Amino acid sequence: MSNVSDAVEKRLESEPLMAHLATSVDDRPHVAPVWYRYDDGTIEIVTTGRKLANVRENPRVALSIQAAEGGDPEWTVTLLGRATIVDDEAESRQARARIHEKYDADASSYSENVLVRIDVGSASLQTY
Template sequence: MKEQRRARKIAMTQEEVDAFLSEQRTCRVATSSADGPHVTPLWFAWHGGALWLTSLARSQRWTDLMRDPRVAVVVDAGEEYGELRGVELRGRVEVVGEVPRTGEPVAELEGPEQAFADRYSGGTIGRDGRHAWLRLTPEKITSWDFRKIPRS
């Protein structure tokens, strides 16, 4: 993974990144389409050093990612300047499991599906036959935490 080169003084540690991604609920996923960038919000699970996304298999996002698996994802929080913090993850997504997901046993999905269900549906894993799983193992992570900026 590429190391963050800029703003290292306000970068999160790996433990802080893990905690942040485990507590936040929404990410913004940027893909490239023939018409230019396409950005959409999604729920996600951070599990095993990867960002797990569940996407409608019949969507512009899915079409974009099957054509070009490169993606940038931002998870951020804060309202006031001194509270802003976030993580940008870049890399390529991989499809994991059947498309769409109907429940075929896939060992790789046991952890992410349960983490997602615990976060969003009270622990019940739902499979609607319309969504499928994408795994982003980041090639680069950039983070920032403005709370680390010294106050005068």
């Protein structure tokens, strides 16, 4: 059972928007843009580098997604959750394909990226 309301799900499943993933290690925040895919209370991202290293150290993360028109925000969703790294190349490849399909991108790009699943603990929606 998902902790995400229907109104939030509708926005998460809409157009391909950029999300900002917040991680933290040693009480130092790190925020970076990511592509994502939402499915029934779980966010999938594929990543590498600092984001992945941070999640290995501290699985508590936040994700922020916003839709805007000409710089004016329409809505913002903020998600808090726990990330799990899936160290399985076949699952990562499938997730890359799903995410790249959403963003109409070349699925062969970023082949080193690893699947990270975020189980959403709470979600909030702000409309403007």
